[in-house]
Amino acid sequence: MTPPAQTETGQRVPEPDRRLPDLSLREAAGTGARHGRSLIRRSWVVLAVVGTLASLIAAGVGQDRTVNAGGLPLVGDFFAAALRPRLDADFLALTANATLTTLGYAVLGTALSLVLGLVGGVLASQTWWRSATRRRRGIRMAGWGMTRTALVVPRGIHEVVWGLFFLSVIGIEPIVAVLAIGIPFGAVTAKVFSEILDETPQRPYTALLAAGSGRGAAMLYGLLPPALPDMLSYSFYRFECAIRSAAILGLLGVGGLGYELSLSFQALLYQEIWTLLYALILLCGAADLWSSAVRARRMAPRRPGSRTSRVVIGSLLAAIALLPISAWIVQLDLSVLGEAGTRELTVQMLGDSWPPDLPSGGWTELLQLAAGTLAMSVLAIALAFLGAVVLAFPAARMSRAGGSPAGRAARLLMIAATRGLLLVLRAIPPPVWALLFLFVLFPGILPGALALGVYTLGVLGRLMAESAENLDDRPLQALRAQGAAALQVFCYGVVPAATPRFVAYGLYRWEVTIRETVVVGVVGAGGLGLLLDQQLATFDYGGAVATLLVFLGLTLLVDLTSAAVRRSLHT
Amino acid sequence: MPEPALFQLQGAGVRFGSIRALTELDLDVGWGERVAVIGPSGAGKSSLIALLNGTLAPTDGQVRVLGRDIAAASGRERRGVQRRLGTIHQQFHLVEQLRAVHNVNAGHLGSWSTARAVLSLLAPRDVGRARQALERVGIGDKLYEHTGNLSGGEQQRVAIARVLVQRPAAVLADEPIASLDPARGREIMDLLHEISRETGTTLLASLHDVDIALERFERVVGLREGRIAFDAAPAALDPAEIEALYALERGAP
């Protein structure tokens, strides 16, 4: 240390390096285990880079034929139509109707997924099984393991595939969309709810059990109340996802914005497409805002004595009110489920789908397509991750001390612009992106990868921006208080604190993206999705099951990798 | 020393909306002084520290740090002043995801160029000084440890090491030992004292523990409800005055 009077001028007084040999040894010994962990982490980084490069090569990037400049005018036509959407009264009425239908499907699908999630969540929680069979550890582990495994299949199959299945046995009925959203979302929700339950402090629950109360009652009184805020927060996040999902499901013909979109799309009526896209952007934007508002209440520090936020109570009431309204809008009819025709077709279809049947190209074809699908998902998530990291910070409302009014206005403008961009990216369904990329790229997995990439970028960018907003501000304040400039605070405070969460988000979205390759496969972007689409179109259910099994294997591989990487993040 | 006092508060006050956190404070702290600020919870101790290090701007009166009116200073001038003030917090406020060496090096941020700061994240610069600082606080072996993995006492030492490399004119400590057990707390207090003595750095610490304040500091400032109740050497303090500082509000229903 030098006296203060000297530091004013002498910032760089040379200091003798007093490194001692024994100290280095001690340090090396003490950090052995940690180096092991950081070595694992480093290996993941290397693997991610190698995987992305390999996927780029698989997608044919760098070969002479990648970008097709000839298609640029067509993309220009598409975006030019954004300025003159079709706005006559008839079409606006149709758009409004479709918007309500999409909203209705999202509400009903979410409701179903919450019911399934609550039941499945309890059954898939370790807490439940632990208290169910106190003595028999074997049964306990088996029961828990089986429930968890049972959730893998519905979760691994994309909503669109569920939709196609129900379409085949039920026909074009609103319930198809509700089931297609509710079942896979229900399985995801069950997994998350079970984790919430297991992470909730168990003492009140075990105390109630010890006092002789039944398991159900003990859970209701001891476990659910503290777990509820997290579950609610997650439910609203699911709703937000359900809107996007309902829009894509419309493509199957069950109505809503996606349905109208696909009709206008087949004839490439850009002006109509834009009217519908604007409606979709508004709907997604509103749902996202609602969900953020509810979830922000979850994060906000609360003053003692204040009650449950009005926003939350109001939102719950609104959600309840929306249920019957939605059922009315989409004309939900549950009676078809019990019809003899549905049963017959289900039995017939299940009979047709067994045994699984390899495609004409056999295992070679399946595995090649699987590799293409994997490469597509890797490229998509790499693009989405890098883009989202860049856009998350300008999109985040982070507290800044001071600043001129003009500076603040500029910042607000930047936040609004980035958020708007992210909203547009995620509101436009991936098949639409895929076609645009197909105009300017040569066919292959690249257009599909970019389509999924920009869409996922929209989702991921928003998640990351929210996470950046929720960073602990105190270390940043501490850095500012000692005179660090904004960019330095960013590098030393924001980036390191945000990185683990960002990586976790990226991995989670990768798990979603591999499932979503099915959606762009439909547009001819290749991979297993295209094969599956053709098999379903030709009623080749045996073939479809074989493809789905390979797909599930791939999904499982991605899930396991992602889980392993996330484990290595916890130091 | 011909220079003016390090910190000068003239009628300074802070309001959050209608709530007055600090009211009409007049306080001078000189070079090399060691001052303890005591008072009950909510007396305004943390606000005072924030006022002194420029995190908080006064809504009334004036705060001069190193002779500069900090509210009127430009951003660049303010950062120039701030780089000469080191702050230690009760909750440490370190970036837990960074290795200790980077948290210590964060003490340079006020003086390093941004490019240098970014490069240092990739390959730590000035490792010698960081190591030396950590050795000075007794944890030289934790240089490359992830900060989040360290114990509370160790994290507070990293925070002190960060202040050490910053080589500030004054160290502000906001309840530096409130999160630590008594033995660890005393060690940290001793350390801050030694450093202040060795380097002639001003030390201003807010404390819960009245005994430590009276025992170790040459000057004790008592805060109550945002006002200065007393400002004196420990020897000159009447125990009744201290008791009154912490007494529950009288006459209240």
Place this chain on the structure above:
Amino acid sequence: MIALRTSELNPEKPMCEQRSVARCVVVVGVVAALSVVLAGCGADAPGGSGAAAPDGGDDVLTVGAIPDQDPQELQRRYGTVADYLADEVGVEVRFEPVTDYTASVTAFRRGDLDLVFYGGLTGVQAREQVPDARAIAQRDIDAEFRSVFITNTGAGVDPIADVSELDALAGKTFTFGSDVSTSGRLMPQFYLSEAGVDPADFDGQVGFSGSHDTTAKVVEAGSYQAGALSASVWDERVEAGEVDTTKVREVFRTPTYYDYHWVIRPDVDERLGDGTAAKVEDALLGLDRSDPRQRQVLELFQAEEFIPTKPENYRLIEQVAREAGLVE
């Protein structure tokens, strides 16, 4: 799920304070109860949206079409024919648009659609799924349908005079339209195979653009060097100037084949009264240009008249579909 995990890292107090937790539980309970009630009474919900397809009902003849046209056009075309049929046959007739080829076949199989104007291949698929369904009528133009092969002008393919010369397309990148389209996929694939060209002979994976219009556009863009689509759609787009013929051009027009036809379910008589199917058939075949209203129907279908058809007309399609694995 990570959204949640991260929020949990935040140590701040949860949304529901202990006092109001009970209230939250009650609210959620009400939500759950309501959804159960809803599940019970959802069937009674009144009508609202035109997009969703409600249950056909037993006394309604449901008319469907495969989505091969702009939706407004479809609505006008089938709305008009539905009104016409209602008057002629004397039953309630409703048009249900369907967006997906496969979905239309499924709906027909389930009985959600009674009468559908199918493409050649989807008609074969539908009759395969519903064995006693009958092909009752086709347009005059459907008896001589054609596809065109188009190429990007940069692909360097000269006009082709004979089917056997289609091998000039081998080695190019190539896209079909929808994978179950007769004129956009099945018959082009058949004529290619006549010239000895297998889909594997193209450069890279064969594309399925999804529709005739998209095929024209991606070939115009140059993303694909060649493609095939319905000749009538192509002619319309060229006439309307909607494709840039300096960038994409027709190189070959196939011989004619049978394509679209009306298919009716076998249980229509049972449900709507004996002779209903025959009345429908007569009404379609009897459309006459001299009547202004009937003329409008025919014009919307771009037909001079509807003519009888027979299962043999679709033998070739069925055979090609079997070879391509599109029909079991």
